[in-house]
Amino acid sequence: MRTLFLFLAILLLSCISSCRSDFETVPSSGDLFFSRDTVYLDTVFRNIGSSTYQLKVYNKSKKDISIPTIQFKNGLHSKYRMSVDGMSGTNGRIFSNVTLLAKDSLFIFIETTADVSDADPKSFLYTDKILFDTGPNQQVVDLVTLIKDAIFLYPSKNADGSKETITIEDKNIEGFYLNENDPENGNELIFTKQKPYVIYGYASVPEHKTVQFQAGTRVYFHANSGIYVGKNATLQINGFVSTTEFLEHEVIFEGDRLESNYDEIAGQWGKIWLGKGSLNNSINHLTLKNATEGLYIQNTNKTITLIKNTQIYNCVNYGILAENAKIKGSNIVINNSGKANLFCSFGGNYEFTHCTFNNNWNNYNQVAVSISNLKENTSNDGNDLIEAAFNNCIIYSTYADALRLDKAANVTFNYKLTNCLLKSSNKEIGADSEHYANIILNESPQFLNVTKNQLYIDRTSSAFAKGYPAYLISADILGNTRTLPPDLGAYQSRDFPEKKK
Template sequence: MRHYFALFIFGLLLAFSSCRTDFDTVASSGDLKFSKDTVYLDTVFKNIGSSTYQLKVYNKTKDDISIPTIQLKKGLSSKYRMTIDGMNGNNGKIFNNVTLLAKDSLYIFIETTADITDADPTDFLYTDEIQFDSGTNLQEVALVTLIQDAVFLYPKQNPDGTKEKIQIDGKPVDGFYLDENDAVNGNELNFNKQKPYVIYGYAGVPENKTITFEAGARVHFHANSGLFVANKASLQINGTTSTTAKLENEVIFEGDRLEPEYSDIPGQWKSVILANGSTNHSINHLTLKNGFIGLDIRNQDATTIQIKNTQIYNCAEYGILAQNARINAENLVINYAGLASLSCVYGGNYTFTHSTFYNNWQSSSHLAVNLSNSLAGATPETNPLTQATFNNCIIYGSNTNEFNLSKNANAAFVFQLNNCLLKFSSSSTNPDYQFKTDIEHYNQIILNENPKFYNVNQNKFNIDNTSAAFAKGNPAYTIPLDIIGTTRTSPPDLGAYQSVVFPK
């Protein structure tokens, strides 16, 4: 009896399975649907891998289908590579008999690594197609990538396989010193606008040398990279006013990921370090963004750094961290920093005129401006702040207080704010923050009124005539042209921008 029952069960299972069509497929008939008909892989530098891009393929029929081939038109020679639902196929180029169930979809992930010589010489585009099936059932999705040529600067490899190092803060880091007579690149201390530059590791400026960035230069720093200006060395950034939205005459420092999703991510590279004893620095029309610390200025010699018409955005810690530095800045804008947009510590001497310091980092501890005459672990721990003057400036942000004084009685602490718009809790009883009655340190302060910037999330700090900063400046401190070259009126507006009429 048990034998007959087992045969009965087997027969039922056989009959049931013969009725199933889940695992039966029919040939693709060219009716696939796609999430896009062209996949644009954003600009990449030659021989640098792109981000991964996604294409979704849909089977909207009621049948499970088998796609005989999914391949790159250029075959195994293509500079693109794919994975399809986790499968690598033949070197990521050719896939055979890919099953796609009814009313289902599959994901194709696409990357590329191409040289400038692979691109069309007229437009520098590298293209290919993903082909689905063939003959009358052929369907194609185009792939397009802009390849950008560049000058690559990086540490050499030592005979033992290690990378070249330089010393920063007494520690070896991956880096190299720029050479004004390099056999391949020529004068590496002069950056021009002919090609963008991509830096790996720290590029060092040797003692007694000057690095110059011409108007229009573009510098891209790889992760954990930066610029190190050594003792007795100098930095000269010679950008000029641009006339178009392309900022054709601006000098730009940023990361080396060119895809739009990386355009505003902090901490993609390290810092520009102006080391102890560095000298005679001048910065004009620089846009620096997405670093860890934008400008890291340390105990430079008795000369004063001139910073003009400069923008620093999206730094993981500080826009400018100055330690016992000497800075004269005008038309300076800093926004979005993890700790402080501007932090002047361990004393120094500073003058900021017609500058905008803003911070809307998403934390409750960030600051727009921090001043201190001490430094933990330093010897001595304090150093005199001989001057910190802010004229016709805006110090604002998303926190209740965006201005901080950290005073140590063992060293001088001299500061003054003249005709500034300031964000600070008006209920403070601390004697250091008596903005209306302390005329030694505060003169004509506008407290907690909205500057009405055009769009702080897009780093657009223009104002119009409804701003609390409109026409509130002291003409005695006027810089004749604003950060983009617009003539200031009298009385001038506060901050780096002269007011305009916003578009409706």
């Protein structure tokens, strides 16, 4: 009898266990799929609620799962609200143990009501994230809301759900063409200071068109985004000197991650690409930050690219990558690049006056300036370097050599540094009058604060009053009048009270 009872008990437990498998779930393993990775909500004015936006979440596995938590990164303090498959959770902001059946999906509906004071004061964007689970299984969907008028520029979606692309050098890249008669944004070829811009993908300038950035324009780029200027197209950046710390007349390009801990993080977006055949490009008073490459300038149809009063900081590869280009630059400051601040590659024709190139990137192989008549990543494809002239410049680095020269045989390689402060281990410089004149070798420029991109100098700097007057640019990058003899680099020297503290 006892044996029969034990058998029946085991059989009953087995049946119960078998029945429970029909409704038991397993924890989510971080393999959710989403209808979009970022939810963009329309412009929200002061304390007026937004429309409702939809996010669809998919479980493509063969198992019923339980998502331990779905919540906003800002938790109960978020200005967003959501419902998850009709559930309101805790104040519409935190949800626990949400079941999602195998091969099924759930809907999340998102709204916001926010004040202008909730937004970033520079970009007028309010952002948050929806966090699915925690720890290593956590997945994230970004939320972006315009609290004050702004313009989103991004690729459209094709009928099959893929995003619009443009063709650059036989490659399809996620992007779109700027439209001078866009039904919503108007003329997208004229960027103004009236609203900030947020760009997703590469914004391309159509052939025979010019894109203009007026003084005070602010442009924020998403990951892998940028601007492409192709054949017979032109870029004009028309900033001018500002009078306050807010850089009110500067044109500013940076990533769209607005949290303070992203202020100096390199590689947040792509580059400004002046492609082969673009024409008569000009840049004045641009501040560019945290790109993969700041400016990529290819052979621009033998026309000169003018770059003046421009600052480029924290680029993963190069601040300026020039490829058989023709550039005339003055009052340029480039600080911290993974490979080189300035790379003049595959020959070309270059003139830089009163520029400051400094590289403290944490990589022993990086330099401030690299000059080559070879094509990048090749060893035998040479092209004439007609000229690479550096006048009244600072070329400095953490490491022994701030200047790299890479010469191909049997092609022209003309370069000269005149009245420059240079860091180099080359012991032949003093005797090489063909390529170097009045060089201040291996003396510190004593910048104010390199980590804060403050490459200003004072009277204690070895660059003070060492310039050649014939190459004088009358005003420095900040609009200050230069004295005679001029200082080297992009900044007129000044006193720093903070140094005395």
